[in-house]
Amino acid sequence: xxxxxxxxxxxxxxxxxxxxxxxxxxxxxxxxxxxxxxxxxxxxxxxxxxxxxxxxxxxxxxxxxxxxxxxxxxxxxxxxxxxxxxxxxxxxxxxxxxxxxxxxxxxxxxxxxxxxxxxxxxxxxxxxxxxxxxxxxxxxxxxxxxxxxxxxxxxxxxxxxxxxx
Amino acid sequence: xxxxxxxxxxxxxxxxxxxxxxxxxxxxxxxxxxxxxxxxxxxxxxxxxxxxxxxxxxxxxxxxxxxxxxxxxxxxxxxxxxxxxxxxxxxxxxxxxxxxxxxxxxxxxxxxxxxxxxxxxxxxxxxxxxxxxxxxxxxxxxxxxxxxxxxxxxxxxxxxxxxxx
Amino acid sequence: xxxxxxxxxxxxxxxxxxxxxxxxxxxxxxxxxxxxxxxxxxxxxxxxxxxxxxxxxxxxxxxxxxxxxxxxxxxxxxxxxxxxxxxxxxxxxxxxxxxxxxxxxxxxxxxxxxxxxxxxxxxxxxxxxxxxxxxxxxxxxxxxxxxxxxxxxxxxxxxxxxxxx
Numbered sequence: 001x002x003x004x005x006x007x008x009x010x011x012x013x014x015x016x017x018x019x020x021x022x023x024x025x026x027x028x029x030x031x032x033x034x035x036x037x038x039x040x041x042x043x044x045x046x047x048x049x050x051x052x053x054x055x056x057x058x059x060x061x062x063x064x065x066x067x068x069x070x071x072x073x074x075x076x077x078x079x080x081x082x083x084x085x086x087x088x089x090x091x092x093x094x095x096x097x098x099x100x101x102x103x104x105x106x107x108x109x110x111x112x113x114x115x116x117x118x119x120x121x122x123x124x125x126x127x128x129x130x131x132x133x134x135x136x137x138x139x140x141x142x143x144x145x146x147x148x149x150x151x152x153x154x155x156x157x158x159x160x161x162x163x164x165x
Numbered sequence: 166x167x168x169x170x171x172x173x174x175x176x177x178x179x180x181x182x183x184x185x186x187x188x189x190x191x192x193x194x195x196x197x198x199x200x201x202x203x204x205x206x207x208x209x210x211x212x213x214x215x216x217x218x219x220x221x222x223x224x225x226x227x228x229x230x231x232x233x234x235x236x237x238x239x240x241x242x243x244x245x246x247x248x249x250x251x252x253x254x255x256x257x258x259x260x261x262x263x264x265x266x267x268x269x270x271x272x273x274x275x276x277x278x279x280x281x282x283x284x285x286x287x288x289x290x291x292x293x294x295x296x297x298x299x300x301x302x303x304x305x306x307x308x309x310x311x312x313x314x315x316x317x318x319x320x321x322x323x324x325x326x327x328x329x330x
Numbered sequence: 331x332x333x334x335x336x337x338x339x340x341x342x343x344x345x346x347x348x349x350x351x352x353x354x355x356x357x358x359x360x361x362x363x364x365x366x367x368x369x370x371x372x373x374x375x376x377x378x379x380x381x382x383x384x385x386x387x388x389x390x391x392x393x394x395x396x397x398x399x400x401x402x403x404x405x406x407x408x409x410x411x412x413x414x415x416x417x418x419x420x421x422x423x424x425x426x427x428x429x430x431x432x433x434x435x436x437x438x439x440x441x442x443x444x445x446x447x448x449x450x451x452x453x454x455x456x457x458x459x460x461x462x463x464x465x466x467x468x469x470x471x472x473x474x475x476x477x478x479x480x481x482x483x484x485x486x487x488x489x490x491x492x493x494x495x
Contacts (some may be wrong), residue, residue: 010487015328017191022377026347026494030456033479039487047187073251086403095396096461103460127194129260130268148295149198156326157175157204161486163345163494164328165190182356212352220407231425292359296368296426303336314363321491322340322369328492329356 011040011101011160013152018165019048019074021081021093021108027165028111032081035118042160043115044152046125050132051076053139054109067133076138078109116142123147176325177207178317181287183330184213184239186246186273192330193276200283207325208280209317210308211290215297217273218287218304232298235277243274260327281307288312341370341490343482346452349378349404351423351438354425357495358441365448372490373445376455376472380404380462382438383469391477397463408439427488437491446472466468 012034016027025045034041045053054061054076061071088093100107106114116122125138125147136146154164177199182194192208193263199206210218219226220239225234226241251257265272271279281287289304301311321327341365346357354365357373364371375383384406385392392398416422430437434443447456454469458474466476486492 010482010489012486015353016186025345026198026345026377029479030483034483037480037483037487039285047191069275070260078283086338086400099396099461103457105457106459123251127268127270128251131270149194150202151345153177153199153202153204156177159175160329161324161492163492164330182353201356212356231429235416235425251403292433292435296429297433314359316343318360318364318367320371321342322367324340326493327493329495 009039012160013155013157013165014043015152015162016049017047018043019051019081020084023085024052024078024081024108024164028108029074029116030163031120032111032115032118035115035120041120042155043120043122044125045122046128048139050124050128050134052081053124053143055138055140058138061138062133064133070132078112119132174204176320176326178325179208179329180206180317180329181210181214182212183251183271184246185214187248188330189217189246189273193273193280196285196327197276197280197283198240200280200285201222204241206285207288207320208287210287211293211324214297215289217246218308220303220305223303226303231296235297238255243277286326337423341485342492343485343492344373345482345494346373346375346379347377347491349381349411350414351495352413354382354408354411354438358438358445361440361446362448365445365450369448373450373452375452376456376458380454380458380464382408382411383454383473385470388468391468392463394463400462408442411438431442437484480481490493
């Protein structure tokens with residue numbers, strides 16, 4: 001737990017499941033901090049979380065009407081995450097961003113960029129892409145190949161610490 | 166981390182806490198995939214999550230009026246889980262199931278069956294059973310003996326990776 | 331995994347992120363049980379979770395109007411947590427506490443006290459304190475020094491099992 005851990009730091013295997021603003025923030029803070037500490041970090045992006053990683057210019061995604069409707073009801077992109085409570089038609093997030101700015105806290109989009117630059121691997125969930133009708137072209141640049149739950153679990157089986165957010 | 170891991174794969178200790186459709190889905194996907202990969206997998210079923218494991222034919226559960234009211238307000242059973250958002254009186258889940266069918270994704274109930282068949286142990290939380298007035302007869306067949314948090318934590322203490330969903 | 335684990339039990343590193351009543355309960359049950367089992371347990375208290383650890387007599391917290399408004403919209407303190415669903419203007423939590431009393435389940439506040447007495451370290455997140463305008467004087471007695479995500483992740487890097495609640 002000491003010598004070996006110093007030689008190869010333990011990995012972190014985050015499941016970015018939620019699409020909520022504050023949980024996206026938590027996931028990005030943990031991922032970027034872990035990378036800065038030299039922990040090999042992977043983020044498996046699935047379900048509502050995958051909508052966060054859609055390119056900001058995409059407004060409607062999906063191939064059939066159900067998928068299109070899902071993207072219309074819940075606008076994709078990291079800049080459009082909502083708070084799980086006290087959203088108040090956008091006033092809650094606005095206040096959060098004001099406070100973050102005032103206290104020098106990076107926004108989720110900035111943390112994502114920093115995390116990617118430090119080597120965090122963002123891996124989309126194939127099953128979610130199928131169900132939501134998302135293509136690789138819909139997602140932001142720099143993401144890994146879509147994989148399944150088995151690939152995620154192989155990180156855990158090899159010793160990485162799982163965190164489900 | 167390689168030879169040893171190949172000898173005895175690391176265990177997975179899921180806490181199935183949420184009763185929401187999409188989180189139930191996530192828990193069942195992880196449990197069944199882990200079992201298929203040979204990871205010894207236990208699912209500690211607690212709080213809202215335990216309602217998912219009530220037999221489908223049970224409509225009202227509980228011994229006193231408060232417990233009965235809780236089961237009336239939130240119908241138990243894996244077929245009656247609701248989405249955390251965009252539920253739209255059942256239209257959201259219906260769309261999800263349509264999309265799942267179209268893309269060959271198994272429903273939570275099917276994944277639960279597969280997971281149990283592959284040896285995943287589903288262990289109900291004794292305290293939740295007491296508080297909700299649930300008996301073992303209320304729960305689906307094949308679940309383990311009700312246990313407390315200490316039993317769950319003993320899996321983690323022995324090295325299994327915890328995931329709280 | 332056996333001899334070594336018996337010598338030094340594995341640590342538990344809980345992120346207490348949610349401010350909801352039932353998740354606060356889950357975090358306190360896990361923390362107090364782990365401590366009773368001799369697992370070195372730390373609870374990193376962040377985001378909505380930090381509001382739970384504000385002193386009960388504090389009604390409004392924060393330095394500027396946005397921070398004050400946040401504390402007014404969501405009253406801080408462990409006695410004022412709401413259920414994530416079926417809150418019914420306080421009737422849901424009242425029923426939960428009635429049932430807990432009837433079945434001998436300790437309330438979150440009692441579990442917190444027990445956990446602290448058994449050596450669980452509750453560590454507030456510095457960034458959350460900044461954003462919500464909370465001072466150490468606002469928080470209940472006995473909490474550790476405010477730290478950042480890097481300190482939390484160092485527990486995980488050293489082998490503690492992470493649980494995000």
